[in-house]
Structure formats: C-alpha cells, structure tokens
Amino acid sequence: MRNALVICRKELHSYFVSPVAYILLIMFGLIFGFFFWNALGYFVVEGMEMQMRGSSFPMNLNEQIIRPLLQNVSVIGLFFIPLITMRLFAEEKRSGTIELLATSPVRDAEIITGKWLAAVILYSCMLLFTAVNFAFLFKYGNPDWKPLAVGYLGLLLQAGALLAIGTFVSTLTKNQIIAGAATFGICLLLWVLEWSADTKLRPGRTSLRTCRWLRTSTHSREA
Numbered sequence: 001m002r003n004a005l006v007i008c009r010k011e012l013h014s015y016f017v018s019p020v021a022y023i024l025l026i027m028f029g030l031i032f033g034f035f036f037w038n039a040l041g042y043f044v045v046e047g048m049e050m051q052m053r054g055s056s057f058p059m060n061l062n063e064q065i066i067r068p069l070l071q072n073v074s075v076i077g078l079f080f081i082p083l084i085t086m087r088l089f090a091e092e093k094r095s096g097t098i099e100l101l102a103t104s105p106v107r108d109a110e111i112i113t114g115k116w117l118a119a120v121i122l123y124s125c126m127l128l129f130t131a132v133n134f135a136f137l138f139k140y141g142n143p144d145w146k147p148l149a150v151g152y153l154g155l156l157l158q159a160g161a162l163l164a165i166g167t168f169v170s171t172l173t174k175n176q177i178i179a180g181a182a183t184f185g186i187c188l189l190l191w192v193l194e195w196s197a198d199t200k201l202r203p204g205r206t207s208l209r210t211c212r213w214l215r216t217s218t219h220s221r222e223a
Contacts, residue, residue: 001110003106003107003110003114004109004110004111004113004114004117005114005117006114007106007110007111007113007114007115007118008113008114008115008117008118008121009118010114011088011114011115011118011119012118012121012122015118015122020083020087021122021125024080024083024084024122024126025125025126025129027080028076028080028126028129028130029126029129029130029132031076032069032072032073032076032129032130032133033133035069035072036065036069036130036133037133039064039065039068039069040065040136040137043061043064043065046064061137061141061142061143062143062144062147062148065137065143066134066137066143066147066148066151067147067151069130070148070151070152070154070155073127073130073155074155074158075191077123077155077158077159077162078162078184078187078188078191079184080123080126081123081159081162081163081166081183081184081187082166082179082180082181082183082184082187083180084119084122084123084163084166085119085163085166085167085169085170085179085180085183086166086169086170086176086177086179086180086183087170087176087179088115088116088118088119088166088167088170089115089167089170089171089179090170090173090174090175090176090178090179091176093173093174094174094175094176112167115167116163116164116167119163119166119167120156120159120160120163123156123159123163124156127152127155127156127159131152134148162183162187162190165183165186165187166179166183166187169182169183169186170183
C-alpha cells in the first residue's frame with residue numbers, strides 16, 4: 001500500500017505542476033456555477049410569483065435546487081472523467097517510461113491503484129469546488145444536509161467506477177486522444193444504456209433488468 005501511495009503522490013504532482021488540474025478545476029467550477037445560479041434564480045423568481053398569487057405551496061431547497069444540481073454534476077462528470085484518466089498510462093507509453101515503471105520493484109496492482117487513487121483525489125477536489133456554491137444555501141437558507149452528503153458520496157462512488165474504466169482504457173493505447181474518446185464513449189453508453197432497453201426489450205426480461213442495473217444514471221437517481 002505504501003508503494004501505491006507513492007505512485008499516487010507522484011501522479012498528483014504531475015497533474016498540478018502542469019495546467020491540466022487547474023484548467024479542469026476552473027472549467028468544472030464555472031460550469032457548475034452557471035447551473036447553480038440559474039437554478040437559484042429560478043427558485044427565487046418562482047417563490048416571488050407564488051407569493052404574489054397568494055399560493056401556500058412549500059418551496060423545498062433540497063428537491064428544487066440540490067437534487068437537480070447533483071444530477072447535473074453526474075452528467076458533467078461524463079465529459080471531465082475522460083480528461084482525467086486519458087493520460088494515466090497512455091502518457092507513460094508515449095514517453096517510454098512504462099518500461100521503467102513495469103520493471104520497478106512495485107506490483108502491478110499497486111501501480112494501478114496508485115494512479116486510480118490520484119484520479120479519484122483530483123475528481124474529489126473538483127467536487128469540493130462545487131461545495132462552495134452550496135455554502136450560500138446554508139448561509140441564507142435551511143436545506144437538509146444529509147441528502148446533500150449522501151448525494152456527494154454517490155457522485156464520488158460513481159466517479160470512482162468510471163475512473164476505473166478510464167484507467168483500464170488508458171492501458172490499451174499510447175494515444176491520449178484515443179483513450180479519452182474511448183472512455184467518453186463507454187461512460188456515455190453506460191449512461192444511456194436503458195434508453196434502448198426500454199423500447200426494444202419486453203418488460204421483465206433479464207436483459208432489461210441487467211441494463212437497468214448497469215446504467216449509471218439509474219443509481220444516481222436512486223441515491
């Protein structure tokens with residue numbers, strides 16, 4: 001495990017000494033911020049209109065802002081996860097350092113775990129950026145923090161699975177573009193898998209249940 005942590009630290013260093021990590025963090029934060037302030041603006045306008053109409057329907061921050069935003073984050077992640085994982089092994093192959101890594105006194109499982117863990121930590125930092133926006137809700141509102149915490153845990157687990165897929169794809173090629181495109185294709189397929197299943201397979205079929213189980217969006221909604 002110590003060797004895996006050393007590789008993880010090395011990989012994180014390579015992310016943050018280049019513009020890659022900073023560009024990903026800034027772009028992820030800006031995109032989420034756009035969704036957040038639009039959702040918040042709609043919530044405020046809707047609340048004001050309901051007061052003017054004399055309606056007493058309760059406004060719920062968790063259902064009307066937090067839940068949709070967390071679902072948006074899971075979609076945004078489909079585009080950013082390939083950018084994180086495409087270089088993990090493809091860059092090692094391209095630069096020729098994969099031979100040094102393979103012949104070092106480190107087990108293959110430790111190499112893979114270390115690189116995957118670095119990708120998970122970078123994605124966790126991206127999620128942490130989004131938490132700054134939610135701090136405004138807790139300052140000026142009173143949302144329930146437990147669903148938000150469970151939602152973040154679900155996003156992290158979903159990202160961990162997709163990052164593992166991206167790490168595997170990166171081992172198959174030395175071209176980062178190919179690795180990124182293939183990872184995005186697989187992530188997108190897992191997201192839309194049930195769409196075709198609903199229209200082409202009879203309800204109750206084992207294949208339909210399997211598609212629903214594999215589809216990542218199903219698990220994110222249930223979370």
